[in-house]
Amino acid sequence: MKKPIGIFDSGIGGLTVLKEILNALPGEDTIYLGDTARVPYGTKSVETVTRYSFENARFLLKFNIKLLVVACNTASAYCLHRLQQELPIPVVGVIEPGARRAVGITKTKRVGVIGTEGTIRSGAYFDAIKAIDSSIAVFTKPCPMFVPLVEEGWTNNQMARLTAHTYLREIKKQWVDALILGCTHYPLLKDVIKEIMGKDVALIDSGHETAAAVAQCLMKRGILEVASSQQGSHRFFVTDSPDRFRQVGGKFMTANVDTVELVNV
Amino acid sequence: MKKPIGIFDSGIGGLTVLKEILNALPGEDTIYLGDTARVPYGTKSVETVTRYSFENARFLLKFNIKLLVVACNTASAYCLHRLQQELPIPVVGVIEPGARRAVGITKTKRVGVIGTEGTIRSGAYFDAIKAIDSSIAVFTKPCPMFVPLVEEGWTNNQMARLTAHTYLREIKKQWVDALILGCTHYPLLKDVIKEIMGKDVALIDSGHETAAAVAQCLMKRGILEVASSQQGSHRFFVTDSPDRFRQVGGKFMTANVDTVELVNV
Numbered sequence: 001m002k003k004p005i006g007i008f009d010s011g012i013g014g015l016t017v018l019k020e021i022l023n024a025l026p027g028e029d030t031i032y033l034g035d036t037a038r039v040p041y042g043t044k045s046v047e048t049v050t051r052y053s054f055e056n057a058r059f060l061l062k063f064n065i066k067l068l069v070v071a072c073n074t075a076s077a078y079c080l081h082r083l084q085q086e087l088p089i090p091v092v093g094v095i096e097p098g099a100r101r102a103v104g105i106t107k108t109k110r111v112g113v114i115g116t117e118g119t120i121r122s123g124a125y126f127d128a129i130k131a132i133d134s135s136i137a138v139f140t141k142p143c144p145m146f147v148p149l150v151e152e153g154w155t156n157n158q159m160a161r162l163t164a165h166t167y168l169r170e171i172k173k174q175w176v177d178a179l180i181l182g183c184t185h186y187p188l189l190k191d192v193i194k195e196i197m198g199k200d201v202a203l204i205d206s207g208h209e210t211a212a213a214v215a216q217c218l219m220k221r222g223i224l225e226v227a228s229s230q231q232g233s234h235r236f237f238v239t240d241s242p243d244r245f246r247q248v249g250g251k252f253m254t255a256n257v258d259t260v261e262l263v264n265v
Numbered sequence: 266m267k268k269p270i271g272i273f274d275s276g277i278g279g280l281t282v283l284k285e286i287l288n289a290l291p292g293e294d295t296i297y298l299g300d301t302a303r304v305p306y307g308t309k310s311v312e313t314v315t316r317y318s319f320e321n322a323r324f325l326l327k328f329n330i331k332l333l334v335v336a337c338n339t340a341s342a343y344c345l346h347r348l349q350q351e352l353p354i355p356v357v358g359v360i361e362p363g364a365r366r367a368v369g370i371t372k373t374k375r376v377g378v379i380g381t382e383g384t385i386r387s388g389a390y391f392d393a394i395k396a397i398d399s400s401i402a403v404f405t406k407p408c409p410m411f412v413p414l415v416e417e418g419w420t421n422n423q424m425a426r427l428t429a430h431t432y433l434r435e436i437k438k439q440w441v442d443a444l445i446l447g448c449t450h451y452p453l454l455k456d457v458i459k460e461i462m463g464k465d466v467a468l469i470d471s472g473h474e475t476a477a478a479v480a481q482c483l484m485k486r487g488i489l490e491v492a493s494s495q496q497g498s499h500r501f502f503v504t505d506s507p508d509r510f511r512q513v514g515g516k517f518m519t520a521n522v523d524t525v526e527l528v529n530v
Contacts, residue, residue, distance in 0.1 A: 044301070044506070144413065151409070159431070162423060166424070240310050
């Protein structure tokens with residue numbers, strides 16, 4: 001009896017993480033929950049985001065999931081440890097994998113981090129990097145306009161360029177050689193961010209690193225599904241009308257997100 | 266025994282409406298509820314916004330309010346009529362007052378309307394204008410980036426100008442002489458919008474018109490508080506942490522929004 005991996009996000013952005021998990025682990029079944037009725041989390045308080053996260057986790061636990069991925073950076077920053085303590089299954093967030101990768105590749109020992117207001121204010125990336133190597137200098141910047149830009153589809157126009165230039169100016173001056181994209185929406189702005197930061201700065205996609213962490217966690221526990229001819233099956237749930245999720249979802253992943261079910265968590 | 270006016274909005278934007286009400290009716294007590302834990306409404310479905318609106322209304326009714334103002338354009342567009350049918354007190358929305366004003370001042374009989382995705386998709390302004398004068402041509406455009414711009418404080422920079430230019434280009438070509446700002450955040454972008462539309466296009470602030478409609482409704486029912494030396498008192502409630510509301514609130518109104526209380530609706 002195959003047990004699925006559960007994944008939740010504040011909305012649609014977590015699909016970039018799911019996409020990486022499907023690439024890395026094509027044999028796994030997955031259940032994705034996007035809390036689209038209460039999106040975004042990035043401007044909300046620790047208490048509110050924690051409450052929402054536990055509600056999302058409780059919903060996914062009903063499907064007998066073997067592991068929970070907190071695909072939302074803000075939720076990972078605010079309550080990953082509490083979820084890990086209180087849930088009966090392993091819980092993987094997106095912060096630590098991204099931080100670990102940045103520490104692994106920086107040569108100048110200067111790392112940049114961008115994310116939502118909530119993620120940056122929490123200091124979660126800063127703490128995670130410092131915990132691995134306290135000698136690394138960390139430069140952070142909240143970029144609240146990036147999510148609306150991506151959702152509007154303005155990922156490669158003058159507005160995207162001008163906004164990215166405004167946000168990244170200070171970090172660029174710090175001569176970092178690795179920049180963590182600490183929000184699931186930001187990989188869609190990769191080209192513009194690369195253009196501004198220059199080719200010598202590695203852009204770290206937390207979703208990509210998280211997929212590797214998930215694989216490792218499943219392997220260590222001996223509960224990894226080895227991909228066979230049998231591809232995994234994938235279910236999608238949202239807390240608001242599925243229409244917008246279906247429309248915008250296509251920007252985030254190529255897999256079929258046509259079958260989306262509405263739930264109340 | 267003085268009864269207050271209740272006002273709700275998806276978040277902070279409704280403060281522009283409250284400000285107009287305080288100007289027009291300085292003797293009234295008010296209770297404002299910003300649903301900051303679930304903001305924004307503009308991208309969410311009719312069912313979800315309707316559910317949230319009824320929850321907000323139920324919360325305000327506990328304070329024995331004499332009239333309810335739905336300050337949110339999306340909520341007004343989606344469920345004003347249902348609220349009016351089901352609530353035991355008069356309910357005033359922001360759509361009809363704005364529409365009425367536009368019809369009153371257009372000479373070319375060509376009116377533009379901008380708002381959130383939800384407000385525009387609902388056709389509420391279109392229907393309201395046509396119901397008053399079916400000969401008027403209505404041109405609409407959703408401007409989803411305007412709210413994040415205002416919340417970021419980018420109301421008078423190059424990004425604001427470029428974004429406004431992109432959104433307003435088509436409406437400008439239609440030679441409208443009145444443009445309804447169909448979202449509570451948009452009055453803060455008035456200067457930039459004026460710059461692009463030109464001085465011959467009247468910008469209609471739905472909040473301003475709504476205050477007049479509230480005064481009229483209270484007067485008609487004989488429940489208006491005549492301003493005396495005794496100024497009204499004002500309470501603020503939010504569903505998420507009051508911190509951000511206090512910080513950003515200052516951009517929306519000059520009155521004191523320091524005393525903000527957290528509630529669960």
